[in-house]
Amino acid sequence: MSNKRRDLLKAGAGVAAAAAFPMIGMKDAYAQWNSTPEKGAKLRVLRWSRFVQGDIDQYMKNVQAFTAKYGIEVRVDSESWEDVRPKAAVAANTGAGPDIILGTFDDANLYPEKLVDVTDLCNYLGKKYGGWYPTCELYLKPDGKRWIGVPLGATGSMIVYRESQVKAAGFDSFPKDTDGFLKMMKALKDKGTPGGFALGHATGDANTWCHWLVWTFGGQMVDTKNNVVINSPQTLRALEYSKELYSTFIPGTLSWLDPNNNKVFLDGQISVTNNGISIYYASKNSKDPKINALQTDINHASYPAGPAGVSSACHLFMNQMIFKYTKYPKAAKEFIRFMMEEEQYGAWLQAGIGYTAGPLVAYEKNPIWTVDPKHTAYRDACKELRPAGYAGKLGYASAGALADFIIVDMVAEAASGDKSPTEAMERATKRAERYYKV
Numbered sequence: 001m002s003n004k005r006r007d008l009l010k011a012g013a014g015v016a017a018a019a020a021f022p023m024i025g026m027k028d029a030y031a032q033w034n035s036t037p038e039k040g041a042k043l044r045v046l047r048w049s050r051f052v053q054g055d056i057d058q059y060m061k062n063v064q065a066f067t068a069k070y071g072i073e074v075r076v077d078s079e080s081w082e083d084v085r086p087k088a089a090v091a092a093n094t095g096a097g098p099d100i101i102l103g104t105f106d107d108a109n110l111y112p113e114k115l116v117d118v119t120d121l122c123n124y125l126g127k128k129y130g131g132w133y134p135t136c137e138l139y140l141k142p143d144g145k146r147w148i149g150v151p152l153g154a155t156g157s158m159i160v161y162r163e164s165q166v167k168a169a170g171f172d173s174f175p176k177d178t179d180g181f182l183k184m185m186k187a188l189k190d191k192g193t194p195g196g197f198a199l200g201h202a203t204g205d206a207n208t209w210c211h212w213l214v215w216t217f218g219g220q221m222v223d224t225k226n227n228v229v230i231n232s233p234q235t236l237r238a239l240e241y242s243k244e245l246y247s248t249f250i251p252g253t254l255s256w257l258d259p260n261n262n263k264v265f266l267d268g269q270i271s272v273t274n275n276g277i278s279i280y281y282a283s284k285n286s287k288d289p290k291i292n293a294l295q296t297d298i299n300h301a302s303y304p305a306g307p308a309g310v311s312s313a314c315h316l317f318m319n320q321m322i323f324k325y326t327k328y329p330k331a332a333k334e335f336i337r338f339m340m341e342e343e344q345y346g347a348w349l350q351a352g353i354g355y356t357a358g359p360l361v362a363y364e365k366n367p368i369w370t371v372d373p374k375h376t377a378y379r380d381a382c383k384e385l386r387p388a389g390y391a392g393k394l395g396y397a398s399a400g401a402l403a404d405f406i407i408v409d410m411v412a413e414a415a416s417g418d419k420s421p422t423e424a425m426e427r428a429t430k431r432a433e434r435y436y437k438v
Helices: 003-020 023-032 053-070 081-094 119-128 134-140 163-168 178-190 205-216 233-246 258-266 278-285 289-296 329-340 342-351 361-365 396-403 406-416 421-436
Strands: 042-048 073-079 100-104 150-155 158-162 272-275 298-301 316-322
Touching (some): 119 150, 134 316, 158 163, 163 178, 178 233, 205 272, 233 406, 233 421, 258 278, 278 298, 289 298, 342 361
Parallel strands (some): 042 100
Antiparallel strands (some): 100 316, 158 298
């Protein structure tokens, strides 16, 4: 990116920010925040490994800016999504570990009593930046009163596809319903350009599309009273559909984790998958001419709607948790506040070309969403996502069931033929009841 274009983006972010929160509101918000970090504070942060280089590069620049301003040393460690969750659980149970952990989905609900109350910080940020999207409160304000974590945003899970290969299969545009989607997937396989979706324990990719599949046929794990209702005609239809869909996949998807579909897509082995904007980012920034050339052929689409008319996925929600064992809770809060302010957060959004969609209303006006039309599909991920524990109340049960990959395993078992759809559904019901009937 040229320096001129970078400056224009930076200037645009400032204009958007000014429009989003007038000065009076900013003064009121500032008046409510007064937290001085502890003397001699040091912080340790555990976060997920980057999928786009711009994410970690800008994140670390923001960390360095925090250290320069406050004189507080911050150590940042990175692990895969699959490894962050167990490490966070160990930290919560042993009372030792990173001061701040960037987690996923509703992990905070596994150990809410072990987390620092961040209500004051969330109220400050919400007031200053136009409010939090409703899903943020469902995940991190489970009792409707106290925030147990600070939302970071959501990594959107959209359909990523090769336009030329979809057209070669006889489709001028990406199908908007599940019938058309299945026809396209069959046609792509017949053309020798199959698709593929993760069915291993992929925290992001498998959870997002498997939940969409169940929901779009009208199924759900629990009802509004947290009764397990996954054993239903709607879920059965979803699983029967998954068998047909799976037959069009490239081999190996049962063991895919989050990095796998990125690699095979960029290698030209598949024509369609679900993913964040990381595949497009990798193509745009690749020094390999073959991979770089893909950027003109890559496009993004929403999930097709099924019989229930649902096309949204449970995009990968990100949270920031401060653990009570920290010696420096004020410094930890100040770190998160600093990282969420527009000067830092806006730059982070731009560096990752929208890999994580903002949880605060003001950030939907960041120019990164419109500077390239292929970014726009990811803008509303946090605004539109449906929580994985839908339609029940989020808490320990929903967090535990998600961490146990119950929905993913059910779809994988039925799709692959390891179990009949009915058997897979019945096993998922028994597993879910272990959490919801405690």
